[in-house]
Amino acid sequence: VGPEARAALWQQAHPAPLAADLDLTRVLSPFLLTPAQVAQAARSAAQVATLNGGEVQAEDVRAGARAQNAAGLDRLARRIEPAVTWDDLVLPADPLAQLRELAARARHRDRVLGEWGMRPGGGRGRGVAALFAGDSGTGKTMSAEVIAADLGLDLYTVDLATVIDKYVGETEKNLEKIFSEAAGINGVLLFDEADAIFGKRSEVKDAHDRYANVESAYLLQRMESFDGLAILSTNLRANLDDAFTRRLDLVVDFPMPDAEQRRVLWERCLGPLLPRAEGLDLDFCAESFELAGGNIRSVAVTAAYLAAESGGPVRMADLIHAVQREYQKLGRLTLASEFGEYVALLR
Structure with missing residues (x-):
C-alpha cells in the first residue's frame, strides 16, 4: 500500500490523537509495511504516547514502524x-x-x-x-x-x-x-x-x-x-x-576536507565538555595538518586521554603529541616543517 493508504489504515486501526505538526503520510513514506504491520505499529505508537501522557509524535510513529522489523x-x-x-x-x-x-x-x-x-x-x-x-x-x-x-x-x-x-x-x-x-x-x-x-x-x-x-x-x-x-x-x-x-x-x-572544514571538525571533535587550556591553536592545526574527519576525531580522543592522565585541561602539547601518534598510525613522516612553531613540542 502507498503512503496515503498507510496513513489512512493507521488512523483506522487506532485513532489516537496525533500531534498538530505531525504529517503522518510523510513520516510513514520511507517504511514498507503490510496493512497488518500498519495496524500493529499504530497500536504500539498509541501505547507509547499514552504512557507519555500526550499525543502521538513523529518519533512514536517511527518507533512503532521499526518495531515491526524481523530479527x-x-x-x-x-x-x-x-x-x-x-x-x-x-x-x-x-x-x-x-x-x-x-x-x-x-x-x-x-x-x-x-x-x-x-x-x-x-x-x-x-x-x-x-x-x-x-x-x-x-x-x-x-x-x-x-x-x-x-x-x-x-x-x-x-x-x-x-x-x-x-x-x-x-x-x-x-x-x-x-x-x-x-x-x-x-x-x-x-x-x-x-x-x-x-x-x-x-x-x-x-x-x-x-x-x-x-x-x-x-x-x-x-x-x-x-x-x-x-x-x-x-x-x-x-x-x-x-x-x-x-x-x-x-x-x-x-573529498578530503579543506582547511576551513578542518577547523570546524577540530572544534566539534574536541566538543563542549572537554576542558581546554588557553592558547589552544586550532587555527594552526586546521591549516597545517591535512587530516580527514575520522583522523581528527582520533587525535582529539588521544589528546583527551593525555589530558586525563596529566589531570589538567587539553594543552597544545597534547594535541601535537596526538597528531604525532596519528601520523605514526598512518605511516606518514613527521616533518618539522608541518609543525612550525610547535616543533619543540614533539616527543
Whole structure:
C-alpha cells in the first residue's frame, strides 16, 4: 500500500490523537509495511504516547514502524540506531546536496515509481542504491547514519567476515540471506568496503576467475531486484565494476576536507565538555595538518586521554603529541616543517 493508504489504515486501526505538526503520510513514506504491520505499529505508537501522557509524535510513529522489523537481519549485520543529524555533517555543498537527494528518493519512491509509473523494466526492484566513495575517515558511514536518521530507519552494516567464503557458491548464499532478510526490514543496508565483494569482473584464466565472475554476475542481478535502500561504501571507486555503477541511483564522492572544514571538525571533535587550556591553536592545526574527519576525531580522543592522565585541561602539547601518534598510525613522516612553531613540542 502507498503512503496515503498507510496513513489512512493507521488512523483506522487506532485513532489516537496525533500531534498538530505531525504529517503522518510523510513520516510513514520511507517504511514498507503490510496493512497488518500498519495496524500493529499504530497500536504500539498509541501505547507509547499514552504512557507519555500526550499525543502521538513523529518519533512514536517511527518507533512503532521499526518495531515491526524481523530479527533475522540482526544475525547477519550490525544494527546501528542513528544518533546523528544533518547538522553533524561537515561536507562541501555538492555532496551534501546529493545526500539530501538520496533521502528524498527513499522517501518518495512509492509516488514516483508507483503512482507516476516511473519504474524501469527488466525486473528492476523499487529499491534505491547509492555508492559512497572517498578516503577513510571522510564521513561515508556517518552520512549513511544521517540518512537513516532522517528517514527514521535503523542502519544495518554488513559484516564482510560473515559474507566472504573461500568455498565456491557460499558467498552468494550468504549474500542471498542478507538480501532476503533485508527485504522484510525497514532499514538502510550499508555494505562497507564494498569493493571487496562488488569488484571488477576479470578475464577468465582459470577456475577461480570463472567462479569470481559468477559471484559478480549474481550480485548484479540481486542488486537490481532489491526493494530496499542499499548504500555501498568504498575507499577505491576505481575497483568497482562499471556494471555496478551503471545500476546505482547516485554516486557521492567524499573529498578530503579543506582547511576551513578542518577547523570546524577540530572544534566539534574536541566538543563542549572537554576542558581546554588557553592558547589552544586550532587555527594552526586546521591549516597545517591535512587530516580527514575520522583522523581528527582520533587525535582529539588521544589528546583527551593525555589530558586525563596529566589531570589538567587539553594543552597544545597534547594535541601535537596526538597528531604525532596519528601520523605514526598512518605511516606518514613527521616533518618539522608541518609543525612550525610547535616543533619543540614533539616527543
